[in-house]
Amino acid sequence: MLDPFYITTPIYYVNARPHLGHAYTTTVADVAFRFHGMQGRQCFFLTGTDEHGDKIVEAAEREKMSPRSYVDMISAEFRRLWPELNIHPSDFIRTTEQRHIAVVQQVLQKIYDAGDIYFSEYEGLYCFGCERFYTERELVDGKCPDHEKAPERIREANYFFKMSRYQDWLIDHIEKHPDFIRPERYRNEVLAFLREPLEDLCISRPKTRLRWGITLPFDEEYVTYVWFDALLNYVSALGYPDGERYTTFWPHAQHLIAKDILKPHGIYWPTMLRAAGIPVYQHLNVHGYWNVDQSKMSKSLGNVIEPLELKNIYGLDAFRFFLMRDMTFGLDSSFSEEALVERINADLANDLGNLFSRVLAMAHRYFKGRVPEVDPDLEPKLRFGLKDEALQAIDDFERQMEGFGFNTALAAVWKFIGQMNRYVDYSMPWELAKNEASARQLAAVIYNLLEGLRVVSGLIYPVMPDTAARMQQHLGLDAGEPFYLLERLRAWGGLPAGTPLPKAVALFPRIDTRKKEKPQPPPESAGLRDLKEEISIETFGRVDLRVATVLHAEPVPRADRLIRLEVDCGERRTIVAGIAKHYDPADLVGRQVIIVANLKPAKLMGVLSQGMLLAASRGKSLALLTPDREMKPGTPIR
Numbered sequence: 001m002l003d004p005f006y007i008t009t010p011i012y013y014v015n016a017r018p019h020l021g022h023a024y025t026t027t028v029a030d031v032a033f034r035f036h037g038m039q040g041r042q043c044f045f046l047t048g049t050d051e052h053g054d055k056i057v058e059a060a061e062r063e064k065m066s067p068r069s070y071v072d073m074i075s076a077e078f079r080r081l082w083p084e085l086n087i088h089p090s091d092f093i094r095t096t097e098q099r100h101i102a103v104v105q106q107v108l109q110k111i112y113d114a115g116d117i118y119f120s121e122y123e124g125l126y127c128f129g130c131e132r133f134y135t136e137r138e139l140v141d142g143k144c145p146d147h148e149k150a151p152e153r154i155r156e157a158n159y160f161f162k163m164s165r166y167q168d169w170l171i172d173h174i175e176k177h178p179d180f181i182r183p184e185r186y187r188n189e190v191l192a193f194l195r196e197p198l199e200d201l202c203i204s205r206p207k208t209r210l211r212w213g214i215t216l217p218f219d220e221e222y223v224t225y226v227w228f229d230a231l232l233n234y235v236s237a238l239g240y241p242d243g244e245r246y247t248t249f250w251p252h253a254q255h256l257i258a259k260d261i262l263k264p265h266g267i268y269w270p271t272m273l274r275a276a277g278i279p280v281y282q283h284l285n286v287h288g289y290w291n292v293d294q295s296k297m298s299k300s301l302g303n304v305i306e307p308l309e310l311k312n313i314y315g316l317d318a319f320r321f322f323l324m325r326d327m328t329f330g331l332d333s334s335f336s337e338e339a340l341v342e343r344i345n346a347d348l349a350n351d352l353g354n355l356f357s358r359v360l361a362m363a364h365r366y367f368k369g370r371v372p373e374v375d376p377d378l379e380p381k382l383r384f385g386l387k388d389e390a391l392q393a394i395d396d397f398e399r400q401m402e403g404f405g406f407n408t409a410l411a412a413v414w415k416f417i418g419q420m421n422r423y424v425d426y427s428m429p430w431e432l433a434k435n436e437a438s439a440r441q442l443a444a445v446i447y448n449l450l451e452g453l454r455v456v457s458g459l460i461y462p463v464m465p466d467t468a469a470r471m472q473q474h475l476g477l478d479a480g481e482p483f484y485l486l487e488r489l490r491a492w493g494g495l496p497a498g499t500p501l502p503k504a505v506a507l508f509p510r511i512d513t514r515k516k517e518k519p520q521p522p523p524e525s526a527g528l529r530d531l532k533e534e535i536s537i538e539t540f541g542r543v544d545l546r547v548a549t550v551l552h553a554e555p556v557p558r559a560d561r562l563i564r565l566e567v568d569c570g571e572r573r574t575i576v577a578g579i580a581k582h583y584d585p586a587d588l589v590g591r592q593v594i595i596v597a598n599l600k601p602a603k604l605m606g607v608l609s610q611g612m613l614l615a616a617s618r619g620k621s622l623a624l625l626t627p628d629r630e631m632k633p634g635t636p637i638r
């Protein structure tokens with residue numbers, strides 16, 4: 001039996017409405033939760049709201065509401081948002097709930113009784129935005145680095161937690177458990193911080209200054225500092241100290257946060273746990289920040305569209321996919337509508353969507369919409385099996401997902417999708433279908449492709465649960481079954497022959513970025529005409545293909561088809577191309593193209609051409625090949 005899995009998000013402050021940043025972290029938690037479910041683990045997923053402290057009181061005052069009704073209102077907004085994003089936490093904790101307050105008071109009392117909380121007069125630099133004291137060396141130019149305001153000097157008698165006592169223990173723990181805080185850059189950040197002496201933590205606020213908080217169990221005149229209160233949500237929600245959930249899940253706790261709250265989670269929280277005699281969490285997973293590129297967001301009625309709104313325009317699964325695929329966990333990323341649309345068109349509409357509709361269309365055309373039966377003797381002899389690639393993709397996906405490598409896990413799935421697309425091209429089912437003698441081979445090819453799609457439907461489930469379910473339905477799989485269990489995905493041959501397949505649908509319609517594009521015929525109907533003789537990979541390797549940037553373009557006089565191009569392909573070259581009927585020279589400047597760089601130079605209409613451009617062409621249509629993102633001129637094509 002695999003260990004249970006417990007994942008938490010930060011509990012969000014209710015002084016702001018939910019936005020992209022909150023949505024990202026909670027989506028990551030949902031993806032991790034679903035993924036661990038695929039492994040067959042018992043899982044628990046916690047999120048909630050952080051509702052005490054002066055920031056909240058100020059926000060309530062701004063809205064002319066009492067803190068109580070204000071926190072009820074915003075907390076409900078968070079709670080309502082999650083199902084809209086297809087996120088289903090196991091529990092939602094609010095720090096104003098009695099179950100939480102009781103645990104905070106119990107833990108405070110325990111630490112106080114153990115002698116790790118003391119009372120002292122303190123004068124220090126306090127940032128009201130952060131609700132904490134700052135030391136001189138933490139300030140940047142004398143200002144709080146987050147709020148860019150000079151903190152105020154205040155003098156107060158308060159309670160302090162002896163955090164400094166646990167400094168050596170914490171350093172030792174982090175050193176002995178290299179993946180306690182991950183990725184490594186954040187572990188290093190915490191260790192760097194711990195190189196300086198740790199100060200004790202002020203954990204109270206006098207009620208004369210703040211009433212909206214949890215009263216200290218040992219002094220009626222004080223409330224608890226909001227971080228000391230909030231962090232304990234991770235155990236209070238489980239029913240600490242003796243709830244069943246606590247016993248089952250706490251030993252496997254993994255927290256998920258962004259880099260902004262690394263210090264409370266990497267330093268306060270483990271030392272608090274240690275002082276309270278509670279085992280520390282297993283992993284702190286820290287991600288970077290999404291920066292929203294406003295110039296690349298569409299506007300409606302003069303208002304900039306909120307990033308979260310884009311899920312309603314482009315579809316929730318595509319939105320979730322983009323968040324997981326475009327951020328390298330741990331690093332910052334920039335969010336833009338353009339990047340989202342590019343991802344949808346390339347990865348979803350093109351790679352996955354086309355494959356899915358091609359394969360199902362062929363199953364309908366050649367096998368009357370049923371899963372074909374495969375001759376068991378033929379299968380092992382097939383030249384192009386997909387089983388090994390599928391098993392490799394599942395292994396890579398699992399390893400990456402376990403380490404929170406979402407973008408690389410998805411890249412592994414898309415590598416397999418690419419292999420399937422090539423499998424269609426090489427095995428040419430439309431040719432096999434022409435000949436009765438290859439009927440058994442055709443059945444095997446289509447069966448392999450359907451099986452491959454079954455694996456893909458399972459692997460995309462944590463990120464795109466709705467699309468996975470649609471694929472499942474179109475592959476004729478039982479809707480009641482958890483088709484996405486890794487164990488099932490690994491059992492190649494899971495699709496029963498004869499299963500009826502509903503007609504294919506477009507999973508992700510392409511988003512038209514240039515309005516007047518002509519619809520293209522579906523690729524599988526084109527067939528492969530004019531196929532040339534077979535060549536070896538070595539022969540192909542002798543062709544030197546390179547990325548080139550067009551520096552200059554002009555028509556060749558007296559030749560109505562030719563354009564003379566100056567390109568940078570690592571060096572400057574002249575190339576003459578027969579594309580004048582399809583492209584205006586001015587439109588070509590600045591574009592990247594693919595050239596054959598080792599073609600023997602030839603003179604065309606008196607101009608020496610030192611290479612050739614690659615283009616797709618049939619009849620009257622022609623399209624230049626370009627890399628799908630900007631590459632350095634001269635980059636080889638492999």
Ligand code: MSP
Pocket residue numbers: 009010011012013014020021022024025050230231232233256257258259260261288289290291
């Ligand atoms: N209430 C505290 C957390 C207490 S946990 C015991 C808090 N709340 S918050 O509402 O400010 O949420 C901060 C978290 O929101 C970040 O750690 C991150 O998870 C998420 N994000 C907020 N903005 C973000 C981005 N721009 N990008 C990515 N995530 C961000 O801190």
